[in-house]
Amino acid sequence: MKKKASDVLFASAIPERLDRDLTLPARFTRLLDRLPIQKRVKGKSVAIKMHVGGGIGYSTIHPLFVKLVVDHVMKGGPRDVFVTDGDLGGAPARGYAKETVGARLAPACGNDGKDVVSLKTGWKPMDNVLVGKPIVDADVLINLSHVKGHGACGFGGACKNLAMGCVPPGERGRMHAQEGKLEWVKDKCTHCKKCIEECEMKANHFTDSGEYEIFWHNCKGCLHCMLACPKKAIRIVDRKFALFQEGLARVTKLVLDSFEPGNVFNINVLMNITIFCDCWGFTTPALVPDVGIMASEDLVAVDHASLDAIDVKNLIPGSITPPYKLGKGKHLFERLHAKDPYMQVKLLEKIGAGSSAYKLVPVK
Numbered sequence: 001m002k003k004k005a006s007d008v009l010f011a012s013a014i015p016e017r018l019d020r021d022l023t024l025p026a027r028f029t030r031l032l033d034r035l036p037i038q039k040r041v042k043g044k045s046v047a048i049k050m051h052v053g054g055g056i057g058y059s060t061i062h063p064l065f066v067k068l069v070v071d072h073v074m075k076g077g078p079r080d081v082f083v084t085d086g087d088l089g090g091a092p093a094r095g096y097a098k099e100t101v102g103a104r105l106a107p108a109c110g111n112d113g114k115d116v117v118s119l120k121t122g123w124k125p126m127d128n129v130l131v132g133k134p135i136v137d138a139d140v141l142i143n144l145s146h147v148k149g150h151g152a153c154g155f156g157g158a159c160k161n162l163a164m165g166c167v168p169p170g171e172r173g174r175m176h177a178q179e180g181k182l183e184w185v186k187d188k189c190t191h192c193k194k195c196i197e198e199c200e201m202k203a204n205h206f207t208d209s210g211e212y213e214i215f216w217h218n219c220k221g222c223l224h225c226m227l228a229c230p231k232k233a234i235r236i237v238d239r240k241f242a243l244f245q246e247g248l249a250r251v252t253k254l255v256l257d258s259f260e261p262g263n264v265f266n267i268n269v270l271m272n273i274t275i276f277c278d279c280w281g282f283t284t285p286a287l288v289p290d291v292g293i294m295a296s297e298d299l300v301a302v303d304h305a306s307l308d309a310i311d312v313k314n315l316i317p318g319s320i321t322p323p324y325k326l327g328k329g330k331h332l333f334e335r336l337h338a339k340d341p342y343m344q345v346k347l348l349e350k351i352g353a354g355s356s357a358y359k360l361v362p363v364k
Contacts (some may be wrong), residue, residue, distance in 0.1 A: 003357040006223035008305040013290040038076030044139035045080040054090030055281020059272035063095040069101040082106040108132035136258035151217040155341030163248040178243035179216040188233035195225035200323040247348035285319040300354030
């Protein structure tokens with residue numbers, strides 16, 4: 001049976017000619033007009049979830065686009081509107097403030113990080129998860145996401161924006177713990193550091209107390225550390241990056257289910273598409289030219305469409321930062337991170353969070 005396709009609105013970043021009304025902000029305004037946001041926000045509280053970034057990163061969503069969303073929502077007569085993220089410490093440096101975006105900023109888990117609710121996942125590895133109460137207590141959610149690569153799950157978009165940005169730090173750690181585990185035989189290790197020298201991703205190190213650790217976010221699963229060890233002191237077992245991706249999907253589904261049907265809108269910004277997540281605190285060159293902005297009431301559809309729009313054939317020469325290089329795989333992100341970025345989409349669809357079938361609807 002053929003799956004019903006969800007509409008994905010698309011505002012291209014490429015104007016056909018030098019015309020103000022054909023530039024992305026103008027097209028994005030018309031895209032917002034095509035969504036039934038204003039009909040659904042009257043008298044309601046609206047949470048706009050985004051990632052504000054940190055450090056000296058500059059590839060997050062430009063404040064202008066956040067303000068365009070806020071202005072559009074305000075015209076619908078909501079009771080309250082707030083922009084939120086798990087950590088708002090990096091907001092000022094990137095220009096996010098009430099004066100610039102038109103709405104107050106509020107931390108997803110409260111000022112102390114403890115304003116949370118416990119939700120059942122029905123998933124054995126994490127049978128419950130803590131989610132920010134300010135978000136799930138809102139009536140309407142606008143999931144405003146910056147699309148980019150990700151070391152642990154291949155891709156960060158609408159799914160990751162909710163799963164990792166609506167929970168306190170401890171829950172993010174629990175999700176990352178699903179990625180895999182390391183076996184290090186301490187008694188065999190001579191601390192010769194061959195394993196560290198052979199890791200081109202700089203994903204491993206010895207702690208001050210002499211313990212061996214791997215930073216799974218960077219790890220590509222090449223096993224060079226294990227192969228380089230002359231004493232066979234390293235074994236990597238149960239590499240389950242798919243479990244991390246499933247954790248993202250499960251938590252995202254919980255957040256979506258906290259809202260009445262029709263009260264979630266997903267907007268993916270495909271600009272400054274970098275190799276890593278904005279949480280790194282620094283920015284590397286964009287891998288491909290800016291694509292534009294996509295939006296849908298179906299999170300699965302908009303993430304699927306976003307991935308399809310990122311083509312390795314459009315790779316900008318010299319944009320891959322060493323030691324990264326293109327490996328095997330079909331998608332650009334898979335060839336960089338050795339993980340299938342579509343896994344999130346497949347898992348989300350499997351648990352009933354939406355449909356991967358979509359119809360791309362250009363907004364002129």
